Amino acid sequence: MDRDNILLTPGPLTTTLRTKLAMLKDWGSWDADFNALTARVRRGLLDVLHAQDSHVVVPLQGSGTFSVEAAVATVVPRDGHLLVLDNGAYCKRMGKLAALMGRRTTVLPLPEHLPVDPAVLEQQLRADPSITHVGLIHCETGTGIVNPLAAVSEICQRLGRGLIVDAMSSFAALPIDARTLQFDALIAASGKCLEGVPGMGFVFLRRAILDGCAGRSHSLAMDLHDQHRYMERTGQWRFTPPTHVVAALACALDQYEEEGGQPARLARYTANFDTLMAGMAALGFRPFLAPEHLSPIIVTFHAPADARYDFQAFYAGAKAHGFMLYPGKLTEVETFRVGCIGAIGPKEMQQAVDAVAHTLASMGLQRAD
Numbered sequence: 333m334d335r336d337n338i339l340l341t342p343g344p345l346t347t348t349l350r351t352k353l354a355m356l357k358d359w360g361s362w363d364a365d366f367n368a369l370t371a372r373v374r375r376g377l378l379d380v381l382h383a384q385d386s387h388v389v390v391p392l393q394g395s396g397t398f399s400v401e402a403a404v405a406t407v408v409p410r411d412g413h414l415l416v417l418d419n420g421a422y423c424k425r426m427g428k429l430a431a432l433m434g435r436r437t438t439v440l441p442l443p444e445h446l447p448v449d450p451a452v453l454e455q456q457l458r459a460d461p462s463i464t465h466v467g468l469i470h471c472e473t474g475t476g477i478v479n480p481l482a483a484v485s486e487i488c489q490r491l492g493r494g495l496i497v498d499a500m501s502s503f504a505a506l507p508i509d510a511r512t513l514q515f516d517a518l519i520a521a522s523g524k525c526l527e528g529v530p531g532m533g534f535v536f537l538r539r540a541i542l543d544g545c546a547g548r549s550h551s552l553a554m555d556l557h558d559q560h561r562y563m564e565r566t567g568q569w570r571f572t573p574p575t576h577v578v579a580a581l582a583c584a585l586d587q588y589e590e591e592g593g594q595p596a597r598l599a600r601y602t603a604n605f606d607t608l609m610a611g612m613a614a615l616g617f618r619p620f621l622a623p624e625h626l627s628p629i630i631v632t633f634h635a636p637a638d639a640r641y642d643f644q645a646f647y648a649g650a651k652a653h654g655f656m657l658y659p660g661k662l663t664e665v666e667t668f669r670v671g672c673i674g675a676i677g678p679k680e681m682q683q684a685v686d687a688v689a690h691t692l693a694s695m696g697l698q699r700a701d
């Protein structure tokens with residue numbers, strides 16, 4: 333096989349050859365050409381959310397979590413109180429990083445097989461006026477469930493609380509429109525549904541809160557207000573930028589627009605998802621979530637109950653056919669995950685299903701159930 337293994341993971345994910353080739357150039361971080369590239373990327377990112385009037389976008393070096401941490405540090409005052417609605421692993425991570433940096437944090441445990449319930453949020457906010465901000469994971473990548481962003485945003489706006497959205501795995505694939513949805517911060521990263529390479533995140537900050545964010549961060553490197561101020565003044569990143577990652581993201585944004593933007597990307601991921609679900613059902617695999625809660629981002633499947641099944645062997649078998657699966661992130665039940673995102677189409681997804689079928693057979697199993 334002369335192609336790279338296909339990554340059926342929620343980031344890094346498979347990128348196009350054109351995106352990979354965009355990295356074959358060295359850029360000077362102080363140079364006008366690179367500053368223009370950064371400016372182009374920032375404009376393109378704002379366009380994805382129609383957020384030119386309402387928000388600024390601040391890029392930050394590092395993986396997506398660095399940007400979640402920076403958003404909390406920059407937006408939540410040191411004497412603020414963050415409520416995290418927890419229905420999965422990434423929710424727990426946001427709660428943990430907020431508590432570690434010393435912000436008062438309440439993590440509300442909710443069932444992980446259901447979207448968070450807006451009525452529970454409203455009740456919590458009414459009961460505790462000290463809560464200044466709400467943290468929501470839009471698509472909880474640990475299971476693939478999509479949380480009700482519009483309803484949560486409406487409640488936060490009505491009750492006068494700030495909202496921080498981790499939209500890492502949904503941004504550019506699921507519709508989010510800043511003209512109709514209020515949020516203080518929304519976080520995503522280069523190596524997810526925009527199909528760039530990993531290495532930088534970015535945070536949309538509501539213009540109306542920007543000035544109030546000065547001096548809130550306990551950390552220099554995580555201070556998005558300072559990063560933004562410096563970038564506005566100089567056109568440059570404060571510290572060494574991930575130049576090749578920025579170049580790849582600029583190229584990936586071009587391809588996103590050429591493909592037809594968010595609706596086209598969602599349509600392709602939905603075709604991948606449909607192919608995956610039909611093929612896996614035929615092999616006897618059951619998804620962890622009820623059908624109405626599944627998303628075309630990533631699907632969690634129950635592992636076969638048969639004693640001959642072993643994830644390491646299953647993973648190795650699929651990899652030998654050129655497909656990288658993802659382990660489950662649930663503690664109670666044995667699962668594995670398959671991502672529908674990345675620069676792949678239904679043809680590659682059908683090949684992935686065929687690889688799973690061969691791998692099952694090689695373990696002595698005809699079906700998963």
Ligand SMILES: *Cc1c(COP(=O)(O)O)cnc(C)c1O
Pocket residue numbers: 342343395396397398400422469471472473498499500501521
């Ligand atoms: C990928 C992802 C992150 C960031 O993870 P990193 O490993 O730091 O890139 C955060 N939240 C969600 C929901 C994600 O899918």
